Amino acid sequence: MSYTTTKAAIAAGAAACAMLAMLAAPAGPVAQSSSDDALEPRPGLDPWAVEIEELPAWDLQKSPPPLEARAKRHLEFIQAGVPLEYRSRRNPFPNTPGTIEEGAQLYAANCAACHGRYGRGDGDAGLDLLPSPALLGSLMDKQGAIDEYLLWSVAEGGKPFGTAMPAYQDRLREADIWRIVTYMRAGFPVENDG
Known part of the structure; x- marks a missing residue:
């Protein structure tokens, strides 16, 4: 699998997740959190920011x-x-x-x-x-x-x-x-x- 193919597969997966998120979103108004830190990035690993490296083929x-x-x-x-x-x-x-x-x-x-x-x-x-x-x-x-x-x-x-x-x-x-x-x-x- 090439890096391009891997990148395309990740993009397709992200698009599918976004589509599911839109479909699962509530139809009406939703109460917002009163906390100001709701939009602050949380510490830890961001799985979407990880560089995907191509693994060598198993010989x-x-x-x-x-x-x-x-x-x-x-x-x-x-x-x-x-x-x-x-x-x-x-x-x-x-x-x-x-x-x-x-x-x-x-x-x-x-x-x-x-x-x-x-x-x-x-x-x-x-x-x-x-x-x-x-x-x-x-x-x-x-x-x-x-x-x-x-x-x-x-x-x-x-x-x-x-x-x-x-x-x-x-x-x-x-x-x-x-x-x-x-x-x-x-x-x-x-x-x-x-």
């Missing part, structure tokens, strides 16, 4: 290797979406106690060693991995954690993106991957559950 190649590896899948998803064979795929399993329990067992057997019991990326097998395993516990409520993305990530793993996440498409049936997704979406156990 993935200049990022530390663990960050670069973690970001590659996300950038691929943002720029191109998931591969065609995963597009519009939806989890066919309902959020029932039986499906969640099956997913919990599958997660414990296949995922917890690296991602940890609570989905924090702190499983014993994942402690020395760079980048560290994904923080699944906080991923589930993110906008990008859609079914097709999760299926793609688990099925194909992270090898194409330089991470240690194994591909599970030959280890688990697709139905089992969906059960794990159902379990993760239901929420990881809280730490004091035992």
